[in-house]
Every structure is written in structure tokens, then in C-alpha cells.
Amino acid sequence: MSRFFYLFFAIICLLITQVSFAKTYIENRLNKPVPGGVAVVKLGDGVSTEKLPRVSYNGHQVLVVKSEGEVLAIVGIPLTAKVGQHHIDVVSNTGKRQTVTFNVLSKKYTEQHIKLPSNKHVTPSAANQARFKRELEEQLQAYAQFRQVMPSNVVLDRPVDGGRYSSPFGLRRFFNGQERNPHSGLDIAVPTGTPVKASADGVITIVGDYFFNGKTVFVDHGQGLISMYCHLSEIDVKKGQVVKRGEVVGKVGATGRATGPHLHWNVSLNNVRVDPAIFVGAFQP
Ligand SMILES: [Zn+2]
Structure with a gap:
């Protein structure tokens, strides 16, 4: 009995892990974080899915959508962007501010x-x-x-x-x-x-x-x-x-x-x- 329980427990854990790492359709399609590309950034806990937060990047307001229960910032990355860590500023509807980082990868243009x-x-x-x-x-x-x-x-x-x-x-x-x-x-x-x-x-x-x-x-x-x-x-x-x-x-x-x-x-x-x-x-x- 206990072996079944552990097996059951292991399967549940595996499912939960997969769910939390599952990417939304929009992330799969649009997340190409390179100079001249797009970063799809999950805004995670503490962000209301009812009243979407105001997000900015390099001083410009950013597109924010709700998709599959997630709040996503869809960030345009300039062609001149440096490879490495970038950040967006998130202000929730209650005025709470946070900084969320994402990585820009390299791409060679011909x-x-x-x-x-x-x-x-x-x-x-x-x-x-x-x-x-x-x-x-x-x-x-x-x-x-x-x-x-x-x-x-x-x-x-x-x-x-x-x-x-x-x-x-x-x-x-x-x-x-x-x-x-x-x-x-x-x-x-x-x-x-x-x-x-x-x-x-x-x-x-x-x-x-x-x-x-x-x-x-x-x-x-x-x-x-x-x-x-x-x-x-x-x-x-x-x-x-x-x-x-x-x-x-x-x-x-x-x-x-x-x-x-x-x-x-x-x-x-x-x-x-x-x-x-x-x-x-x-x-x-
Ligand atoms: Zn052209």
C-alpha cells in the first residue's frame, strides 16, 4: 500500500513540476529574447490578474496581457540592446512596485x-x-x-x-x-x-x-x-x-x-x- 502511495505521490509531484514549468502558448510563440526580439516575462505572484499592472522598460510602457491564468509582459528589445540582464518596472494596481529581470541572449545579424x-x-x-x-x-x-x-x-x-x-x-x-x-x-x-x-x-x-x-x-x-x-x-x-x-x-x-x-x-x-x-x-x- 505504502509503495503505491509513494508512487502516487511521485506522479503528483512530477505533474506539479511540469505544470509550474509549462509555458503558455504566447511564451512558446513569442519569447525570443535577443536584440531585435521579444521577451515574454511572467509577472508571477502578487500581481492581480483582474487589474493588470503598469509595466515599463527603458521608460516606455509595455504590453501586458493575461493568458492561461498568467500575467505576461511582452517586451520589445531594441536591436542595440546589450546581451545580459535587463529589467522591467512593474507597478501593481495597489501601487506596489517591483523590478523583474530577464536575460537577453545574443544573435548575429548578417x-x-x-x-x-x-x-x-x-x-x-x-x-x-x-x-x-x-x-x-x-x-x-x-x-x-x-x-x-x-x-x-x-x-x-x-x-x-x-x-x-x-x-x-x-x-x-x-x-x-x-x-x-x-x-x-x-x-x-x-x-x-x-x-x-x-x-x-x-x-x-x-x-x-x-x-x-x-x-x-x-x-x-x-x-x-x-x-x-x-x-x-x-x-x-x-x-x-x-x-x-x-x-x-x-x-x-x-x-x-x-x-x-x-x-x-x-x-x-x-x-x-x-x-x-x-x-x-x-x-x-
Ligand atoms: Zn524592407
């Missing part, structure tokens, strides 16, 4: 050399530089927004059907030999006219026609989770419009600085551009 027929988009003229500065400012403001709305889904939908990933996030790019900012999004090679669908519910915060990005749409999914789609041939939404997950916002094109038709998709979390591949299960470590 280089790409692009030859453009003209230097127009490599070294823009003074007039174009002024235009670019204005347009950049407009976009940076849209990325810095934090709407107090829970995203419909944090595991985002792929915005186009088909197509290969032609250029990954984080590539160090050289245009005609001159290094420019690393690739801020994921390129998907699909023909001109392919419908671009909102990756989650949202509000259209930008409809633009920009020097580098060409025709551009920003979809604010809530709590700092923001998608940007650009180089579009056509835009089918208006600024301020509310869109549903899967709703067509425009068509793929090659406007702005693009060598051919493709969708360039940016994903931003807590005002940090992160690898969109993470959200569609295509992350390459």
Missing part, C-alpha cells in the same frame, strides 16, 4: 550589399533630406503611441498570402557601399496588387506617401503593438479608420526606395522595432 542604379535614395538632396526628416518625425510619433486597448491578438497574422521572406529583419544594409540603418522590418516578396491584410484589429494612425517607404499604412493594434506596411501600390483605408483583423488596408507595390514589388512589414512594441518573423512563427535564431 550584412547585405545593395546596388541601386541611382544615388537619389542613397544620398538624398537637401530638399529630400528635409522631406525625409519631416516624414520620419511623423512616423516616430505614431510608433510612440500607447493606446489603452487590449490587442485582439498578439500572435499576429501574416499580412499577405504566399511569397517568400526576401529580406529578414535586422540585416546590416549597405546601399552602393554606404552603410545605412539596419533593416527595420521583414520583406515578403509578393506580386504588385497582392492584398495586404491587417495582422490584428486596429486603428489606422498613418496614411502616407513617403520618400523612402513610399505608400505607407500604420495600424495601431493597441498597447504599443503597431504594424507598418509600406511600398504599397494602393491604400484602401483612411486615417482614423477602425479595421478588423484580416481587413484589407492596401495592395503590395514598389513605391519609395524599393528594388521590386514586395511588402515591407514593421512590428513595433514599446516604441521598439522588433522582428516580425517572431509573430508568424518564422523566427531564425
